[in-house]
Amino acid sequence: MDLEKVRYFIRVVEEGSVSRAAASLNMTQPPLSIAIRKLEEELGTPLFTRQGNRLFLNETGQYFYKRSKELLFSADSLRTEMRERGLGIRGEVTVGCSTIANLTIIPEVVKRLQEQDYQITVRVMEGNTAYILDQLRQHRMDIGLIGNTFDKADLNLTALLTGPVYAALPPGHPLSDRDKVTLDDLRHDDFLMPYTSIGLGIADYILEECSEQGFEPSILYWGAETLPMLEMVKKGLGVAFVPALLLHIHGLDLPPLARIDSPTVSSKLNLVTLKNGAKQEAGKRFLEVTEEVIAELKESTPPVIYR
DNA sequence: CTAAAGCGGGAGTGATATAA
């Protein structure tokens, strides 16, 4: 069904005459008469009853008029929606990230998108690097924010943030009043290590640094998530290692933290996308805002007070 | 493979027939 014909029909109904409708549409009467007849033929039912040379909208026509108005309204909405999608004002973006990124960066990004009147739905899927890469490759995810660094032929990796790593110290630890510590200071502690599934992560840098300082740490636990490890620290089970980003989470009850004083031990946040993935405008907008949030994060002082 | 030519159909115009 041709929307143009439907538009013509509506005009004929609203003007009450084919001739007047033709004049208001800046055309002559014949094609409009033909358009109405073709529409009736296509629908298989008359929309008007004809008395001599006059048209009167019949019951079917009245119903069709109501539905036509809805149809055109819907078509207009669709047009606007598609235009806004094209401009990146509207759309959906699926992001994979760690719990920490989801607690720090994502809320601020969503807040700004809302403040700027973007109608972008952000779908967040928390998970480890392997899960995020898998979802990206299956086109179920547009953007990944991950801590690990790696080199994969089909993926683009961009560094967004590099910061220090903090050692979370158990209650009563002799170094708990220190601002910074070296790994050598912790050589007799049990380590709770963040597991790296793919590429290089915090644990790899720690192991490398320990090796340089001539010892092999006692690893009590390997875990994928930081927050459970912090609970283990509070129970006095060992020392955990957390990225600087953690300090930007509001309202966490953290154990004493001391910065690891080392050039090699760092925490990163990388952006990962599929190299040949479709770049939709909503995704680009999300990234712009994310980069803005991260730039401000670098400048800001973490809200967490630690010793 | 690309660009021009050819072709057909749809939509429009103006003139006119037709009906109340």
Next chain:
DNA sequence: TTATATCACTCCCGCTTTAG
């Protein structure tokens, strides 16, 4: 007289064919 239907015609757009 007025409004719709029909006819012959033009124009334009998009598709197919053809030539280089």
